[in-house]
Amino acid sequence: MKNIIIFASGAGSNAQAIIDHFKANGKARVSLIVCNKPQAGVIGIAERERIPFLLVDKSTYGQAMMLEQMADLKPSLIVLAGFLWKIPENIIAAFRGKIINIHPALLPNYGGKGMYGRHVHEAVIAKKEKQSGITIHQVDEVYDNGATITQAYCEVLPTDAPNDLAARIHKLEHFYYPRTIEFLLDDMK
Ligand code: GAR
16 A cells, blocks of 8 residues: 655645545555644644644754654655645655645746745736646755646636635645546556
8 A cells, every 4th residue: 555645734625635535546545644733724634534643843844753754654655735834855855756746826937935825826816817727746955846747727717816716726636636646656666
């Protein structure tokens, strides 16, 4: 059975979609959820789903104990799902090529530091874009920079508030992220 580690900081709707997808098809399991926010919704999801979670803070993040706990699981993929801290270089080096992220816009536009969640949708609407979407990409040392794996598009309506666009983007994410992960896992030994 292949192991997936999810990193998340927020409500965890993507984490839930991934958990549900692999519970249904049995090809992999989410073995650990790493979170940096004690009040995040994703912790409630981990508890309900009986998935171990690791709450990190500035003093434990990227330290040897965390790396060991991750390495023990021999993860096939580390999946960032709304995780807002930069991934330390030692984690990237230890799991090179196995870390992926989802971004709620069409990179390279609307990416980089400070561009997350609602801020992205506000910027897209302020620029009167007609189209937005999602980008699933490899993670390297530079923010929102790794090779693109897939993108999916949606329209932006003139009447959209950031919440409307966020809801449309979340729908795309919940459909494409679990399926892209499955596709990547199928390609691995
Ligand atoms: C998602 O829309 C994800 O793309 C975004 O945070 C949201 C998390 O939602 N990630 C970023 O903005 C990263 N730059 P969720 O907690 O409901 O899965």
